[in-house]
Amino acid sequence: MPGMTKRKDSGEKLAQMSLCITDVAENRDKAAFARLFDHYAPLIRAYSLAREPAADLVADELVQEVMTRVWLKAASYNPRLANLNTWIFTLARNCRIDYLRRNSRYATEIDPTDIFNDMEDEGPGPFQLAQQSRVEENIRAGLKQLPREQSEILTKVYLEGKSHQQASDELKLPLGTVKSRVRLALKKLEVLVTR
Amino acid sequence: MNKSVNHPYDELLTAYSAGSLPLSQALCISAHLEHCQSCGQKLQRLNRVGSQMMQQLKPAPASADLKNQLLDRLDSLTEEQAPVESKASEPDSSIPRCLRQFIESRYEDLPWKRVSTDIHSVELCRDSNGARVELLKIRPGGSATTHTHLGDEYTVILEGSFSDESGLYGQGDFMVKGTRDKHTPVATRDRECICLAVTEGPIQFTGFISRLLNPFIRRSYA
Ligand SMILES: [Zn+2]
Numbered sequence: 001m002p003g004m005t006k007r008k009d010s011g012e013k014l015a016q017m018s019l020c021i022t023d024v025a026e027n028r029d030k031a032a033f034a035r036l037f038d039h040y041a042p043l044i045r046a047y048s049l050a051r052e053p054a055a056d057l058v059a060d061e062l063v064q065e066v067m068t069r070v071w072l073k074a075a076s077y078n079p080r081l082a083n084l085n086t087w088i089f090t091l092a093r094n095c096r097i098d099y100l101r102r103n104s105r106y107a108t109e110i111d112p113t114d115i116f117n118d119m120e121d122e123g124p125g126p127f128q129l130a131q132q133s134r135v136e137e138n139i140r141a142g143l144k145q146l147p148r149e150q151s152e153i154l155t156k157v158y159l160e161g162k163s164h165q166q167a168s169d170e171l172k173l174p175l176g177t178v179k180s181r182v183r184l185a186l187k188k189l190e191v192l193v194t195r
Numbered sequence: 196m197n198k199s200v201n202h203p204y205d206e207l208l209t210a211y212s213a214g215s216l217p218l219s220q221a222l223c224i225s226a227h228l229e230h231c232q233s234c235g236q237k238l239q240r241l242n243r244v245g246s247q248m249m250q251q252l253k254p255a256p257a258s259a260d261l262k263n264q265l266l267d268r269l270d271s272l273t274e275e276q277a278p279v280e281s282k283a284s285e286p287d288s289s290i291p292r293c294l295r296q297f298i299e300s301r302y303e304d305l306p307w308k309r310v311s312t313d314i315h316s317v318e319l320c321r322d323s324n325g326a327r328v329e330l331l332k333i334r335p336g337g338s339a340t341t342h343t344h345l346g347d348e349y350t351v352i353l354e355g356s357f358s359d360e361s362g363l364y365g366q367g368d369f370m371v372k373g374t375r376d377k378h379t380p381v382a383t384r385d386r387e388c389i390c391l392a393v394t395e396g397p398i399q400f401t402g403f404i405s406r407l408l409n410p411f412i413r414r415s416y417a
Contacts (some may be wrong), residue, residue: 017216030266030269033266033269034262037257037262037265037266041261042254042256042257043252043254045255045257046252046254046255047249050252059255060257060261063257063261068268068272071269072272081239082239082242083246085246085249085250086239086242086243086246088246088249089245089281090242090245092249093214093245094214096214097214101218101323104323106323106324107323108218108219108321108322108323109321109324110222110296110328112221114225114292114293114295114296115222115225116221116225116261117225117292117293118342135240135243136247139240139243139244139247140250143244143247143248143251144251154244155212155248156215158212158245158248160246161213161215162211162215163210163216164206164210166211166215177302179206181208182209183205183206186205186244187211189244190310191237191241191243191244192237
């Protein structure tokens, strides 16, 4: 089954990368950092380009910001709280928020650094830990099976960083339709269930 | 840990996770999350959606220059870090972490301004969308003036509790009131109640004192 190979590949990659981050944290290993860069920098650039196509300088700046934080915060990364891919995503999201704030036409003094402290939350118990890989796999496989109209909106929301209202304007869909498609998609991924 | 019964709705948590929520609203979510494990877990799953979507993007290769520049800078980065870390671990347990950027020590040391016999307020900051971020303090048993507002109002209870037409709210509880909702929060008698309030448009108080206040408030938004 091709799906199985793919899952094995992404799992193995994640395991390799997790070893690298441990090496960076414990030994300040630059070769391990370079391997993290090789894997994540192209994904961070793609994430930035999804929001601002062709803005290569912005994408490079985001890579610098995120990878700088990876180097500085490697020791505070806790694999019990989030897998490495999720940690990198939240770093990229936080750096983008900060970038947008600094370049906004209207200034605000609100510093996002202390708002999004995803890593410092109380850790999940053993029961949640056992569930995490199942949740992860549901989302990974589920994303590929979403109807196009739902994945299109999730892309607007998560990758392009659009509000529901902006997504509704750009896709020329009623706001209610956008909201219900996001909900349907997240339900299918089993993200909104309360455990 | 799960003290709160009133949670941000899924749409807000999703926008928070995706990074598209105005920072003033994100402050409210963050303050709620400190009291709510179930929203915390939901948020972790939402973050995984973003993470998986990022993993499934077509990689956009980075130049060798970018990599080498960064590798060359690594040693100089290490030294800058130390003071930042020590500041982040400031020990002040009762104030939500996201608000410590505005509150140096204790709530009572803030420059509170009297709004009515029952209410004091202090503005913390403005968001880039014009939203006003403030703390409200209602004295024990005191009532917050019924008011209407031009935009949505987001509230998180930080200390104490209050009740209004729709029920009793305690520490960590999160609520959104729309433009047409009139509500009259009354603090419980045992202690004062401190709330974080984010208001999107100018408040129009409907009480007597508020009519006196209104010209002033309107001007402060001009
Ligand atoms: Zn909650």
